Amino acid sequence: MRTVLVAAAALAALASSLVEAQEAVNYDDGRAFQGVCADARGRQLPSYVKKGNWTRQDGLDLCVDTFGDAVIGYGVSSAAIMCYFDPLGIPVQPAGWDADPGDGNAVGLVAEGVAASFSDVCYDFRHNVSAPKYDAGRSYKGICIDGEGFHPPYAFHILPPYADTRQFGINYCFEIFGDKTVAYMYYDSVGNGGDRNWVGCYFDPDEELPFIPSDWSFYEHEGGLPIVRGMDNGFPNECYDFLAEPIAGKVAPAYDSGEMYVGYCVDAAGRYPPDLYFFQDGVGEQEGLDKCFEIFGDKVIGYSHQEGSASCIFDPSDFPAPPPGWEEYYGSEGFTAPLTHGNGNPAVRCYNFLASTGAPDPTPSPSACTARILAAVDTTYAFKYPKPAMQTATLAYAIAFNVAQALELGENVRMGFLDIERTSLNWRVKLKDEAAASSERLAEEIYKAHLELNAGSRSHKTKFLPLFKDIIDDLAGSGEVLSYMLLISDGVLLNPDHWRNYAKLKSKLVARLGEAAPTILCYRTHGEQNTRFFDAVCDETFYMGTDGKSVDEIAGDIASQICSVD
Numbered sequence: 001m002r003t004v005l006v007a008a009a010a011l012a013a014l015a016s017s018l019v020e021a022q023e024a025v026n027y028d029d030g031r032a033f034q035g036v037c038a039d040a041r042g043r044q045l046p047s048y049v050k051k052g053n054w055t056r057q058d059g060l061d062l063c064v065d066t067f068g069d070a071v072i073g074y075g076v077s078s079a080a081i082m083c084y085f086d087p088l089g090i091p092v093q094p095a096g097w098d099a100d101p102g103d104g105n106a107v108g109l110v111a112e113g114v115a116a117s118f119s120d121v122c123y124d125f126r127h128n129v130s131a132p133k134y135d136a137g138r139s140y141k142g143i144c145i146d147g148e149g150f151h152p153p154y155a156f157h158i159l160p161p162y163a164d165t166r167q168f169g170i171n172y173c174f175e176i177f178g179d180k181t182v183a184y185m186y187y188d189s190v191g192n193g194g195d196r197n198w199v200g201c202y203f204d205p206d207e208e209l210p211f212i213p214s215d216w217s218f219y220e221h222e223g224g225l226p227i228v229r230g231m232d233n234g235f236p237n238e239c240y241d242f243l244a245e246p247i248a249g250k251v252a253p254a255y256d257s258g259e260m261y262v263g264y265c266v267d268a269a270g271r272y273p274p275d276l277y278f279f280q281d282g283v284g285e286q287e288g289l290d291k292c293f294e295i296f297g298d299k300v301i302g303y304s305h306q307e308g309s310a311s312c313i314f315d316p317s318d319f320p321a322p323p324p325g326w327e328e329y330y331g332s333e334g335f336t337a338p339l340t341h342g343n344g345n346p347a348v349r350c351y352n353f354l355a356s357t358g359a360p361d362p363t364p365s366p367s368a369c370t371a372r373i374l375a376a377v378d379t380t381y382a383f384k385y386p387k388p389a390m391q392t393a394t395l396a397y398a399i400a401f402n403v404a405q406a407l408e409l410g411e412n413v414r415m416g417f418l419d420i421e422r423t424s425l426n427w428r429v430k431l432k433d434e435a436a437a438s439s440e441r442l443a444e445e446i447y448k449a450h451l452e453l454n455a456g457s458r459s460h461k462t463k464f465l466p467l468f469k470d471i472i473d474d475l476a477g478s479g480e481v482l483s484y485m486l487l488i489s490d491g492v493l494l495n496p497d498h499w500r501n502y503a504k505l506k507s508k509l510v511a512r513l514g515e516a517a518p519t520i521l522c523y524r525t526h527g528e529q530n531t532r533f534f535d536a537v538c539d540e541t542f543y544m545g546t547d548g549k550s551v552d553e554i555a556g557d558i559a560s561q562i563c564s565v566d
Contacts, residue, residue, distance in 0.1 A: 027060045027074060028167045030127030031175060033113025034160065037073035037084045037122035040111035044102035045073060046090055047082040051098070054081055058384070060125065065387055067091050072126060073110040078119040084110065121162040131174035134166045134184060137244035140230025144183050144202055144239035149231065150223025153209065154185065154202040155216045164190060164197055170242070173201035180210040183227050184240045192236050200237075202227075252293035255285045255303060256530055256541055258355040262503060263342030265302050265313055265350035271332035273302065273339065274319045277311035278326050285310075286529055289351070296320055302339045306348045313339070346503040349535050369563035371483040372431055373407070374518075375400040375417035376467055377449075378489030379457055381526065386455035392525050393457045395544075395551070396488040397450035399523050402555030403486060404442045411437055413563055417446060418471075420489065421456075425466050464493065468505045468537070482518040484562050490526040491534035499532035506537050521558055 037045050054062065056076055063071045063083035070091045073084035085091065087106055093099050110124040145151050155177070163172060166186050173181040185200030203209055205221040212218045230239040266272055278291070288310025292300045295312075299320060302313035311329075314320065315337050322328045342350040377396045381389040400417055409415055414436040419426040428449050435441040467487075493499060510517045522538035524530060530541055540561070542554050549557070 025060065025064060025125055026167070027056045027123045027125050028163075028165045028171070030124045031171055032124070032160065032163045032168065033122040034162060035113035035120050035122060036082070037075055037110045037124070038103075038112050038114040039106045039108050041107075042112060042114050043106040044100075044114055045084045045106045045110065046087055046102040047073075047075065047084045047100045048093060048097040049080050049082050049100055050096070051080045053079065056123070060123070062385070065385065066094065066097075074123045074125055076119075076121050076123070084122075130179075131167075131171045131181075132242045134170040134186070134240050134242060136242045138227075138241045140227075140239040140241070141237070142230030142232040142239060143200070143237050144185055144227045144241065145229060145231045146223035146225065147228045148223055151219070151221070151231075152183070152202045152224055152227070153205055153219060153221035154183075154200045155212050155218050156185075156198060156200045157216045159197045159199055161196060166238070166240075169197070169199040170240070172199055176213065176216075177201050177203070177210045180204075180207070182225065182243060184242060186238045186240065188236050188238065252286070252289045253353045255289045255305070255351050255353065256535070258351065258353040260535060260538075261339075261342030261350040261352065262348075262507065262536070263345040263350060264348050265304050265339045265352070266341060266343050267336050267338070268340045269334070269336070270343070271335040272329075272343075273313045273335050273337070274316055274331035275304070275311040275313045275329050276320070276322050276326050277309055277329065279309050281308055283308065283310055284529060285349075285351070285535070289353075295323060301337055301354060303351045303353065304348055305351065344507065346500050346507070346536075370412045371414075371562050372481060373413070373415040373484045373486060373562060374431070374471070374482055375403065375415060375446075375486045375488065376420055376425075377417060377446075378420045378487075378525070379453065380421060381457060381490060382492060386457060389457040390453050390455070392490070393453050394450055396523075396525050397446055397453075398551055399488050399525075399555055399558075400486070401443050401446045401450075402552045403558050404439055404446060406552075406556045406559035407439060407563060409437050409439045409442060413437075415442055417442070417449075419449065420464065420467065425471070464489075464502070464533070468502065468509065481516050485518050485520050486523065486558065487520060487538070488523045488525060491522070491524060491531035491538075492527075493531070493533045496532070499536050502533055503536035519561075521561060523554070523558070 037047070039045060048067070050062065059076055059081035060074045063074055063081065067083055067085070070085055070089055071083045072086055075082035075084060082100065086109070110122065110127065113122040143151055159169060159172060163169075169186045170184045173184055180203055181201045182204050183202035185202065187198035187200070189195070189197050205224050226244070227239065227241045230237070264272060276296075285305045288305055289303050291310065292303060292312035296314075299314055299318050300312045301315055304311045304313065316331065316335060338354070339350065339352045342348070377400050379393045379396070381392045383389040383392070404415060407413060407415060414431050416427075416429045416431040416433070416436050418428055429435045429442055429445050435445050519539050520537055522534055522541045524534065524541055524543040530538070534541060542558060546554050546557070
């Protein structure tokens with residue numbers, strides 16, 4: 001028992017630290033300078049240098065993954081990245097990195113950049129600009145205007161070539177004008193063939209205006225606050241009213257927050273709802289739903305997605321006119337909400353985000369529950385370096401560990417678990433084993449398994465076919481009818497295009513086993529959205545930070561889906 005308690009504390013601490021570790025810093029969180037990172041007197045700070053080509057974010061991720069909080073600044077050049085340190089806190093130099101001592105007498109934090117070569121840029125990503133996230137409130141296309149169609153006063157300026165994201169733009173406003181900035185405009189010139197982006201910082205006309213530097217353009221106010229919309233002025237401007245509360249009904253839910261069905265959405269009688277749809281190469285599931293809510297708000301009652309297209313679904317009594325560039329489908333006569341299932345087309349997914357996720361009735365006592373559960377833990381992840389892959393695999397084990405602890409295992413409720421090792425499976429505890437009927441013993445086995453993790457966790461994606469083609473049928477044939485499978489993974493397939501094959505496997509599984517088919521619960525260990533594979537096979541998906549919950553709270557929710565637990 002003591003071993004299990006020690007293991008529980010260790011894995012809980014690991015899971016907690018991983019939650020914090022995945023709250024990544026962004027290279028554009030602070031400010032940027034041309035040149036190498038220097039202190040307030042222009043003396044270059046010491047750094048370790050890694051040669052190679054990375055994206056700006058990947059390079060910073062490598063710095064932070066390797067050196068942690070010791071990194072106080074980050075630099076990029078045409079062929080290398082630089083991780084800068086406080087001279088009093090330089091970590092041990094790892095193999096494969098070159099040391100640059102800087103000026104030797106530098107003191108303190110990043111304060112400016114010192115020109116070295118044209119390609120050098122210093123990112124002071126830890127600098128507390130105090131600017132909000134640029135998209136914290138409402139956003140509109142065009143310049144910001146009030147209800148009368150006029151703009152508040154604003155200052156307009158070209159951004160430095162190395163400060164070229166929307167977040168840098170608002171950071172720039174706050175660096176110059178502080179909280180006098182009440183709204184923000186970004187002009188994406190580079191994305192439209194130009195060479196430099198522009199920023200506009202708006203002010204309240206009823207308050208004292210800030211000092212406007214001489215190299216900024218200033219536009220006297222014609223209107224005031226509040227900002228209510230954007231106005232197209234012929235340029236690709238974007239208005240960000242970051243102080244405003246998001247409009248109720250305009251902020252889209254997570255596309256997978258309710259129920260997901262295979263095929264086009266239909267009602268209980270198989271009738272199709274009316275919808276408006278658009279075509280866009282590469283449109284993602286969440287991106288499409290965001291667009292639905294941005295334009296139609298809470299008129300949207302459902303959503304479907306397929307490659308290159310997204311559809312916003314409406315009740316026939318509240319069907320809006322299509323905007324320019326959209327197509328309309330009137331649906332079947334007699335359609336009646338709610339959406340209940342899909343028509344089975346494997347290329348399409350229906351997302352019924354208004355539906356309850358179907359948590360079981362909490363009234364039965366734990367002793368009334370009978371279940372056979374299999375936890376399948378993905379131990380390989382396609383990261384560049386072993387450390388983040390091992391961290392993610394540890395998180396996967398921590399989820400399985402906490403679910404095992406939350407369930408009251410015994411003869412009626414048994415839980416086995418296996419590892420998925422890229423292209424093979426490794427049984428750790430089978431459903432017939434004694435450990436499958438003991439929360440303590442199963443948790444101990446999971447803890448032991450995580451101790452075997454090594455650099456092999458960094459691997460190129462995963463093959464899940466044996467899990468669906470062999471394991472479930474083998475268990476059913478042996479008399480161990482599986483009630484639930486808990487798949488803990490990032491859902492990245494060895495061949496991502498094969499998600500359609502898994503959709504067919506899932507459909508055949510349900511057709512073959514009927515009500516005896518297991519419910520597949522998934523925990524997404526990495527990534528902002530489900531992969532197509534997860535959408536195809538998962539009946540419900542949990543992920544880091546679901547409803548703001550901790551790892552053990554999410555594990556409790558998963559256990560509650562299986563059996564009511566006190």
